Amino acid sequence: MKLLAALVFSFLAALLLGWSAPATAGTLLALCQGAAEVDVIDTATGAVSTRVKVDKVPAGIAISSDGTAAYITHPDIGLLTRLDVKTWTVAGTAHIGGQPFGIVAAPDGGVLYVSDWSGDRILRIDARSLAVTGTLAVGRSPAHLAIDPDGRTLYSADRESDEVSTINALDFTRTAVIPVGRAPYALDASHPELVAVADVRSGDIALITKEKHDIKRIAGMKMPYGVAFVPGRGLLLATDQQAGMLDVIDIATETIIHRIRLGGSPEGVVVDAAAGRAYVAEWFANRVTDLNLDDFSIAARIPVCDGPRVMALVP
Template identity: 40%
Template sequence: MSRRARRPAGWPRAAILALIVTLPVPAAPGQAGPQVVPQVVPQAGPIVAVVSQQAGVVTLIDADAAVVVAEIAVPRVPAGIAASADGRTLYVTHPDPGLVSRIDVAGRRLEASFRVGREPFAIAVIEEGRALLVTDWAGNALIRVDAATGRETGRAATGRSPAGLVVDAAAGRAYVADRESQQVSVIDIAAMTRTATIATGRAPFALALSPGGERLYVANVQSGDLSVIDTATHVETARVKVGLMPYGVAATPDRRAILVANQQGGTVAIIDAASDRVIARTRLGDYPEGIVALDSRRAAMASWAGDAVVILDIAGARGTDHIAVGAGPRSLVVLPAPEDDGPAAEGVRP
């Protein structure tokens, strides 16, 4: 049976369970050692880190040169990924083994893996790298942990099956997509309490914030649309039809465009941020998954069934490069350059 045939339309637990192995915590020395691909060109451009769920690797890509610069083995069934603000550390979730892994980017190596909740899924780095926020799909919670030790330091209740996560650091808030509750939970990070819920379309999954944090964009998998939410009022101001099963969303830094990856539709929808209107759709990759803006002109998208990362020319609504990666790429993050404030991250799906 092909990978596409055994991929269910909802939560692909059957596919995930097929990849489970028993792992010690932390990983035994040498168990998940790095597999470094020789660097072809200097890393001058943005570096994209992509999780390949079936291959059990994190791949680093120079987006300008469109080449793989490193491949790092991680524990099985990786799902979500986040980067520290200095770009030196990556964190990866593994829902079925219940692990979060920490990767030393410069050393190209897995440093440690620790247990978090029941099924850690989406992840974000907060408090200048000292802490992590992790959604627990089975525990219906957002968990704060110490980034160095993995020790839980706080927990907030969410709706059922919390998936995507995005943080507004300036406002001290986290937004969690509660997939089976058809809502977004708003979490006060300092108090680790839920302060509000916002109704969305069916099966909200991936989240993105506008550059200034004024708008929250929510990809609703089952209703095939995008909820546009005013973060000051918690009111949905628009609902935009985007395509079949949207699983990735990103906002461009220039505030002009919203990008939505439609997994079953095999397309990326480009939305004008001012009018909330779809201005282009382009077929891109095979089973599009996570998507992240590299800058205001380009984006990178994971092609799950194509085992590739595709670079998108936004203005031209076309793919410019296909970079082969390990089997089952799902979520991506851009490693910030030294002058950047932080990474642009994308949610992922159980």
């Protein structure tokens, strides 16, 4: 699906709706493209506690390592927004240009990395001032980003180049180009040895070894759009948007071992291993589905704002 076809909604500038509450350990943020809104979900109750309006067509979200700020990209207007997580208010914005799309926060808390879809580059951003401190050319149409837990290596899904760029975050240089399937979109680099990549157009998942960049591809999906490792279980979760499924993949055997029907064009998926939960954003159903990691049964379906695509857990 082309970016411009998805980015079709427009709303007024930022204001706060609803009552505010401090974040807790069970706080999940759902970013809604259609509503231009962040819904704050209390995972203990399975309900939206706060709704925060942001500027139009938000696309990506990242949380600072200390859990005090959320950062949001707006591709249509070249904007970056910072939310104060304690008060749920817009604490700052910066017009950084281009089409900022994917975003990750470095573990040290001082740096953000943002993909520029139309500029074929990665922007390095000072997390406090929101100033651009560096730019780096990558492949065509970089979508989502992922960073190693140690903060040393950044990965960019260069969608229209059918490749993943690896970037040395210490000196901000592009160190490798890894061919994957067609139209890589989302990534997860939280595994100690692997990077998972959702290849939208070829309908598969690429597993890249971090050390040697060997690739294994797991087929059997129609349009995978989100990936998330399940720590300590040897599993990977992948949303299949066109099939309306969440697929559970056994990493060792490289096979899909379970398929959960969701519907609603599932896209973003996040795992809260400590709580034994996984959460899936169902874009067209306007809900977040809460699943038990033990048996992947559906624990709750949480109504949220219009067009949830990506999510983030507040640490």
